[in-house]
Amino acid sequence: MKVALIGIGQAGGKVVERLTKFDAEMDFDAVQGAFAINSATPDLQSLEHVETHLIGADRVNGHGVGGDNELGAEIMQSDVQEVLGDLDGHVTSRSEAIFVVAGLGGGTGSGGAPVLVHHLQQVYDIPVYALGILPGRNEGSLYQANAGRSLKTIVREADATILVDNDAWHSQGESVESGFESINQNIAQRFGLLFASGEAVEGVGESVVDSSEVINTLRQGGIAALGYASAPASDDSTQNIRSVMSVSRQALLTGTSLPEARVGDAALLVIAGKPETIPRKGVEKARRWLEDETESMQVRGGDFPLDSDRIAALVLLGGVERSDRIQEFLDRARAAQRVEDEKAAGDPADAFANDELENLF
Numbered sequence: 001m002k003v004a005l006i007g008i009g010q011a012g013g014k015v016v017e018r019l020t021k022f023d024a025e026m027d028f029d030a031v032q033g034a035f036a037i038n039s040a041t042p043d044l045q046s047l048e049h050v051e052t053h054l055i056g057a058d059r060v061n062g063h064g065v066g067g068d069n070e071l072g073a074e075i076m077q078s079d080v081q082e083v084l085g086d087l088d089g090h091v092t093s094r095s096e097a098i099f100v101v102a103g104l105g106g107g108t109g110s111g112g113a114p115v116l117v118h119h120l121q122q123v124y125d126i127p128v129y130a131l132g133i134l135p136g137r138n139e140g141s142l143y144q145a146n147a148g149r150s151l152k153t154i155v156r157e158a159d160a161t162i163l164v165d166n167d168a169w170h171s172q173g174e175s176v177e178s179g180f181e182s183i184n185q186n187i188a189q190r191f192g193l194l195f196a197s198g199e200a201v202e203g204v205g206e207s208v209v210d211s212s213e214v215i216n217t218l219r220q221g222g223i224a225a226l227g228y229a230s231a232p233a234s235d236d237s238t239q240n241i242r243s244v245m246s247v248s249r250q251a252l253l254t255g256t257s258l259p260e261a262r263v264g265d266a267a268l269l270v271i272a273g274k275p276e277t278i279p280r281k282g283v284e285k286a287r288r289w290l291e292d293e294t295e296s297m298q299v300r301g302g303d304f305p306l307d308s309d310r311i312a313a314l315v316l317l318g319g320v321e322r323s324d325r326i327q328e329f330l331d332r333a334r335a336a337q338r339v340e341d342e343k344a345a346g347d348p349a350d351a352f353a354n355d356e357l358e359n360l361f
């Protein structure tokens with residue numbers, strides 16, 4: 001699937017840069033344009049592989065919005081025509097989807113991403129997806145509250161929102177902060193493979209997955225998760241039946257971007273590896289297992305021919321909003337919002353902003 005990537009805020013920019021590098025290193029050519037937007041100049045200066053655009057210079061002078069996502073939304077809204085003008089050459093006619101990437105807990109990405117998605121939907125007739133990063137459990141209440149409001153809005157605006165939880169994919173004992181590097185690398189590898197797996201490959205069989213399978217899996221909108229696992233492959237495909245089953249299970253049960261999101265409306269199982277090593281029997285068995293486990297009636301599947309000594313499974317699971325993990329996050333965000341409201345009410349300076357006392361005129 002040919003994609004245009006737009007990262008907003010610090011996390012968004014870093015992830016888009018990683019994805020772009022991964023796509024180039026693997027020679028996939030799925031990324032058709034890569035762009036980073038931020039209100040903080042230093043964050044943009046650290047990026048080398050993407051085009052950059054500073055927003056809100058008149059309001060925050062290149063210093064970022066300090067976690068204020070309402071301000072993030074406002075500055076994106078004020079500068080949106082310039083941003084769209086700059087994006088014009090980056091979203092090429094070959095792109096089949098746009099991915100807007102942002103950390104939902106901060107200010108610029110959290111506030112700016114839903115606004116930009118809204119405007120992209122008016123301009124482009126290809127799907128506009130969000131890749132949203134949820135704050136880890138130990139991040140502060142401002143991050144949680146921001147992410148709650150941002151998630152609610154972006155799910156409404158985007159054709160689908162694929163979530164990555166910052167508590168997924170980092171090792172035990174490692175702080176979220178120090179784990180960013182490895183999380184970003186994991187995101188780049190998994191999403192990079194998903195984009196490339198939907199590429200039309202000439203001269204291969206009809207079991208090969210194409211981009212319409214990805215788009216159809218996400219068609220019902222809402223929230224999606226992406227899982228991945230791999231294992232060494234044998235040259236003999238019959239020896240790989242068990243491996244295909246076990247990487248498929250791991251991709252859903254332990255390798256997913258949204259831990260514990262196992263039930264959904266639609267799923268796509270992509271098996272990557274050398275074509276002659278992929279066992280049809282194993283793939284069919286894994287698909288049936290996925291149907292039972294995800295309680296989804298629509299499980300699509302396909303191969304991704306890849307010259308590798310390993311065999312890998314990618315599981316894209318759409319419609320996971322009813323999963324416990326999302327409910328747990330929303331409870332956390334609501335509790336955090338109450339903490340933030342109390343903090344604001346406790347600040348004497350904010351008493352003047354309180355609605356209970358109306359302005360004189």
Ligand SMILES: Nc1nc2c(ncn2[C@@H]2O[C@H](COP(=O)(O)OP(=O)(O)OP(=O)(O)O)[C@@H](O)[C@H]2O)c(=O)[nH]1
Nearest residue numbers: 009010011064065066067103105106107108109135
């Ligand atoms: N996975 C991942 N998450 C990150 C990274 N950097 C920040 N985050 C997360 O993203 C959220 C903060 O968003 P940022 O992108 O830093 O903030 P911003 O959008 O630039 O907004 P301001 O700094 O307030 O202007 C927090 O939940 C962080 O944990 C990163 O490199 N990788």
